[in-house]
Amino acid sequence: MGPQxxxxxxxxxxxxxxxxxxxxxxEPVIGYLHRNAEKICELDYYCDSLIYFDRMDYVAAxxxxxxxxxxxxxxxxxxPPERVKWIRVVMAELNRLASHLVWAGAFGLDLGMLxxxxxxxxxxxxxLNLFTEICGSRQETNYMSIGGVYQDFNDxxxxxxxxxxxxxxxxxxxxYSLFIKNDIFISRTKGIGILEPxxxxxxxxxxxxxxxxxxxxxxxxxAPYLVYDKLNFDVPISRGKDVLARxxxxxxxxxxxxxxxxxxxxxxPDGPYFNPKAKKSLMIRLRGExxxxxxxxxxxxxxxxxxxxxxxxxxxxxHVRSPAFKNLSILPYLSRDVLIADMVAISGxxxxxxxxxxx
Amino acid sequence: xxxxxxxxxxxxxxxxxxxxxxxxxxxxxDLRKQGYDHLSLITAVDFxxxxxxxxxxxxxxxxxxxxxxxxxxxxxxxxxxxxxxxSANWDEREQYDMMGVxxxxxxxxxxxxxxxxxxxxxxxxxYDLSKNQYVNMDDEGNDRVSFDPGDGW
Amino acid sequence: MKxxxxxxxxxxxENVLEWGRSNSIWPFTFGLACCAIEMMATQASRLDxxxxxxxxxxxxxxxxxxxxxxxxxxxxxxxRLKRLYDEMPYPKYVIAMGVCVIQGGPYNQGYSVVMGVDRxxxxxxxxxxxxxxxxxxxxxxxxxxxxxxxxxxx
Amino acid sequence: xxxxxxxxxxxxxxxxxMISGMFTVFRHAFQKPVTVQYPEKREDQGDRFRYRIxxxxxxxxxxxxxxxxxxxxxxxxxxxxKDNPRNKRKIYPSVxxxxxxxxxxxxxxxxxxxxxxxxxxxxxxxxxxxxxxxLELEKNEEEVRR
Numbered sequence: 184m185g186p187q188x189x190x191x192x193x194x195x196x197x198x199x200x201x202x203x204x205x206x207x208x209x210e211p212v213i214g215y216l217h218r219n220a221e222k223i224c225e226l227d228y229y230c231d232s233l234i235y236f237d238r239m240d241y242v243a244a245x246x247x248x249x250x251x252x253x254x255x256x257x258x259x260x261x262x263p264p265e266r267v268k269w270i271r272v273v274m275a276e277l278n279r280l281a282s283h284l285v286w287a288g289a290f291g292l293d294l295g296m297l298x299x300x301x302x303x304x305x306x307x308x309x310x311l312n313l314f315t316e317i318c319g320s321r322q323e324t325n326y327m328s329i330g331g332v333y334q335d336f337n338d339x340x341x342x343x344x345x346x347x348x349x350x351x352x353x354x355x356x357x358x359y360s361l362f363i364k365n366d367i368f369i370s371r372t373k374g375i376g377i378l379e380p381x382x383x384x385x386x387x388x389x390x391x392x393x394x395x396x397x398x399x400x401x402x403x404x405x406a407p408y409l410v411y412d413k414l415n416f417d418v419p420i421s422r423g424k425d426v427l428a429r430x431x432x433x434x435x436x437x438x439x440x441x442x443x444x445x446x447x448x449x450x451x452p453d454g455p456y457f458n459p460k461a462k463k464s465l466m467i468r469l470r471g472e473x474x475x476x477x478x479x480x481x482x483x484x485x486x487x488x489x490x491x492x493x494x495x496x497x498x499x500x501x502h503v504r505s506p507a508f509k510n511l512s513i514l515p516y517l518s519r520d521v522l523i524a525d526m527v528a529i530s531g532x533x534x535x536x537x538x539x540x541x542x
Numbered sequence: 543x544x545x546x547x548x549x550x551x552x553x554x555x556x557x558x559x560x561x562x563x564x565x566x567x568x569x570x571x572d573l574r575k576q577g578y579d580h581l582s583l584i585t586a587v588d589f590x591x592x593x594x595x596x597x598x599x600x601x602x603x604x605x606x607x608x609x610x611x612x613x614x615x616x617x618x619x620x621x622x623x624x625x626x627x628x629s630a631n632w633d634e635r636e637q638y639d640m641m642g643v644x645x646x647x648x649x650x651x652x653x654x655x656x657x658x659x660x661x662x663x664x665x666x667x668x669y670d671l672s673k674n675q676y677v678n679m680d681d682e683g684n685d686r687v688s689f690d691p692g693d694g695w
Numbered sequence: 696m697k698x699x700x701x702x703x704x705x706x707x708x709e710n711v712l713e714w715g716r717s718n719s720i721w722p723f724t725f726g727l728a729c730c731a732i733e734m735m736a737t738q739a740s741r742l743d744x745x746x747x748x749x750x751x752x753x754x755x756x757x758x759x760x761x762x763x764x765x766x767x768x769x770x771x772x773x774x775r776l777k778r779l780y781d782e783m784p785y786p787k788y789v790i791a792m793g794v795c796v797i798q799g800g801p802y803n804q805g806y807s808v809v810m811g812v813d814r815x816x817x818x819x820x821x822x823x824x825x826x827x828x829x830x831x832x833x834x835x836x837x838x839x840x841x842x843x844x845x846x847x848x849x
Numbered sequence: 850x851x852x853x854x855x856x857x858x859x860x861x862x863x864x865x866x867m868i869s870g871m872f873t874v875f876r877h878a879f880q881k882p883v884t885v886q887y888p889e890k891r892e893d894q895g896d897r898f899r900y901r902i903x904x905x906x907x908x909x910x911x912x913x914x915x916x917x918x919x920x921x922x923x924x925x926x927x928x929x930x931k932d933n934p935r936n937k938r939k940i941y942p943s944v945x946x947x948x949x950x951x952x953x954x955x956x957x958x959x960x961x962x963x964x965x966x967x968x969x970x971x972x973x974x975x976x977x978x979x980x981x982x983x984l985e986l987e988k989n990e991e992e993v994r995r
Contacts, residue, residue, distance in 0.1 A: 214655035215772045216728055219805035222664055226804055231920035234801055234952045241729035298874055304739035305883055316895040322826055325952045361870045384579045384602055387629030405605045467918055476598060489585045504583040512632040538728055541655055657771050664806050671806055679774035743884045798947035801921045813977055822973045825950035833887050835973040842975060
């Protein structure tokens with residue numbers, strides 16, 4: 184299989200050892216999108232590294248930016264203002280919705296359902312229009328800067344997001360029922376790819392995959408960053424442990440995101456939208472020393488950034504814990520003795536984005 | 543205790559263990575028994591004369607509390623922990639690929655992101671960025687790396 | 696019959712052929728990175744690419760005549776890209792989508808990215824942007840249609 | 850304590866799902882089409898939409914900040930003989946759009962707002978020539994193409 188697999192997961196090559204239709208052993212070959220982002224970050228200023236994070240998990244650029252900024256702001260000792268924290272939560276949750284929508288569309292395509300793809304992409308298109316309105320670009324937004332955001336929110340934008348949120352749950356439930364009520368979908372996903380919680384922890388799996396196995400691990404709850412401790416939301420888990428459970432957990436996460444967004448939009452305080460210590464011509468003169476590790480919850484799981492500074496204006500070493508990389512490493516375990524058609528369902532349920540796996 | 547652990551606070555309030563390379567495997571086995579069942583990340587940092595290895599561990603019982611273990615190697619070899627945590631398998635392969643750290647006792651230590659036969663370890667500080675390497679493919683789908691562009695380029 | 700008499704008919708036929716060709720470009724889903732998501736967005740309902748005759752995204756190189764290289768081409772991927780290009784039947788066209796494909800883009804200081812896909816395969820239309828919006832890609836496809844009609848280069 | 854919400858998969862009813870799915874799709878067929886007929890009509894992208902760099906040579910002071918902050922060396926300074934009393938060294942930025950990633954760092958850092966971006970996206974070419982000198986950066990896309 185691969186590396187140019189017909190499905191939409193990017194460039195994964197799987198070496199399969201088959202016995203008839205049954206898969207005996209799988210060896211994933213990755214690295215077809217290795218873009219040396221970690222090396223280039225060492226050559227650039229702290230503020231410039233942000234654009235490479237946008238392009239890591241390219242369907243959830245905001246979450247990646249927050250992950251980097253959590254580390255960079257700790258290292259450079261710059262605290263963002265209160266308003267910025269709320270704005271970042273709103274953007275992160277919007278992008279989490281967009282990311283799960285892309286996953287749902289692609290997962291439907293994998294299992295041979297063409298129609299939900301168009302519905303989900305239409306909803307995603309609305310979110311991207313909001314992004315264009317707010318930050319000026321669609322996908323790789325480069326919206327946040329160290330100690331703030333690039334452009335401020337205003338009433339018109341908040342009104343538009345609220346308008347979007349009003350119609351979104353209905354559309355989502357409609358498309359969700361296409362998934363979950365469908366006989367063929369359930370028979371293709373139920374009982375496939377069982378993942379026990381102990382195994383998942385040992386392999387370092389995080390995110391919806393771990394929660395679908397029954398472990399309620401969510402960085403937003405366990406080690407709150409930004410203002411997630413002031414928000415009221417649930418961590419969805421399922422004890423189904425299979426592909427169907429992962430699908431359900433992701434959809435429930437989308438509902439929780441809507442809940443967070445509704446709360447956060449009402450609570451955004453007034454104030455400056457950047458820290459004056461890190462603005463304009465100052466932003467290439469920031470120096471940092473020491474090492475920090477920051478973890479955030481990206482749509483795929485726990486996203487960690489280990490950042491080492493040596494007192495100059497450039498990072499000394501930057502290493503990324505990418506959730507999809509760890510989640511992919513469990514594929515050989517999951518796909519032992521399954522049918523080759525189920526392989527597609529399993530690899531689809533991992534939610535792979537190769538910009539992040541290979542970096 | 544048979545080994546020495548120096549404990550300190552990180553810049554952001556993390557718990558950090560500093561440990562000698564010789565007692566490394568014993569400490570890691572011990573930590574696994576204490577309930578640190580989630581190995582989050584292995585990072586290697588190149589300081590030109592030495593390579594520092596940073597392990598981020600998490601405990602699933604107490605809200606995934608973070609613990610950082612740091613150790614230093616001067617000859618870029620270290621014991622592998624892939625028998626303790628399964629997730630170390632790919633992490634160590636990545637660090638071998640990027641930094642050239644040899645993990646002793648690893649079941650399948652080969653390059654993971656770059657093609658086999660790539661010269662040098664790119665994330666080291668002394669890696670020469672000015673030399674271009676080219677990859678060609680033979681009929682079986684295996685990569686061949688060379689410094690001069692072949693017929694495909 | 697003199698050969699000059701038939702010339703009129705031949706050119707008309709060729710024109711018809713080019714017109715048909717330009718209005719039925721079947722792209723090949725060569726999604727590599729970020730731009731692939733925007734390519735999917737072009738295919739999806741908002742900017743329906745089938746209005747230009749590019750109805751079906753084919754999964755096999757043998758059934759398609761346009762390759763949209765969307766996303767960074769790494770050195771590990773380049774020989775595979777070349778092989779897939781060789782498998783496509785004539786006439787074949789290539790659109791380079793995004794700055795990574797044009798000149799290395801944000802990764803042009805690195806070690807594992809090809810500085811421009813035109814070092815590996817010939818490119819007809821370059822669409823800059825990181826990533827190009829679906830409108831920009833549609834504009835690129837319209838440019839390619841123009842080019843096919845005028846028979847530039849081919 | 851973490852509020853955990855456990856979800857159970859719904860019960861499976863044979864054939865009901867397919868019929869309701871068909872009904873959903875059927876209902877969608879009567880809704881307003883969402884497609885934007887691009888070349889004739891275009892979407893309103895908002896006034897913050899950015900795609901291409903412009904430069905006003907009257908305001909540029911030649912401070913090279915944009916060159917420094919550019920993450921991937923897209924901006925290089927270029928000598929240009931132009932009568933501008935504020936720009937003593939007579940250097941102006943030139944942009945290579947073959948590598949520009951529209952990160953807008955240059956716009957943010959520019960002290961005199963000489964560099965600005967606009968949402969012009971019809972920049973496709975048939976040749977790999979995306980190097981814009983300072984004078985071309987002032988012009989619109991159609992004029993440059995000519």
